[in-house]
Amino acid sequence: MDDTLPACFALAGAVLLVAAAARRPGGVTAAVTAHDLLPRFLVRLAPLIGPAEGLAGAAVLACWMTGAAGPLRLAAAAVALWYLALAVYLAVLLRRRGRVPCGCLDDTGLASPAKVGRAVLLALATAPLVAGWPPIPDEPGARLLACGLAAFTAGIVIVAGKVADLAGTSAAPGR
Numbered sequence: 001m002d003d004t005l006p007a008c009f010a011l012a013g014a015v016l017l018v019a020a021a022a023r024r025p026g027g028v029t030a031a032v033t034a035h036d037l038l039p040r041f042l043v044r045l046a047p048l049i050g051p052a053e054g055l056a057g058a059a060v061l062a063c064w065m066t067g068a069a070g071p072l073r074l075a076a077a078a079v080a081l082w083y084l085a086l087a088v089y090l091a092v093l094l095r096r097r098g099r100v101p102c103g104c105l106d107d108t109g110l111a112s113p114a115k116v117g118r119a120v121l122l123a124l125a126t127a128p129l130v131a132g133w134p135p136i137p138d139e140p141g142a143r144l145l146a147c148g149l150a151a152f153t154a155g156i157v158i159v160a161g162k163v164a165d166l167a168g169t170s171a172a173p174g175r
């Protein structure tokens with residue numbers, strides 16, 4: 001039970017990938033095409049991004065719930081690398097195109113340093129699972145509790161991102 005809190009942070013990134021894939025099917029393709037950053041051969045692969053991120057997140061959660069430690073490490077590595085790639089992509093997007101819609105969780109969220117930081121933090125939070133920490137609890141109830149707390153943590157990450165997007169948008173600062 002001591003590892004429940006670290007587990008919820010490690011699993012939150014997986015929950016966010018599943019939520020992102022479910023919320024905006026096809027939205028990634030439109031965003032990547034509009035960004036015009038990638039070579040054409042990679043843009044052609046854009047329709048696979050949403051399903052791939054959802055599958056990676058779902059694999060982490062499924063492995064956690066079933067207690068499959070070996071496959072969990074592989075799936076967690078995919079999620080951590082996914083978030084690192086996202087951080088790099090968002091940093092390049094921000095530098096080249098500015099604050100344009102990034103297509104992360106919705107069609108209106110703008111690329112920002114906060115989103116780059118969030119992607120880096122989610123990669124770092126997921127990385128310990130690759131090394132097998134925290135260990136998967138033997139009790140199904142403890143595994144379910146960690147997933148529930150991960151979903152709650154993911155919700156907080158989404159709300160914090162929305163608040164960060166609002167910072168500095170007031171016409172009259174200080175009011």
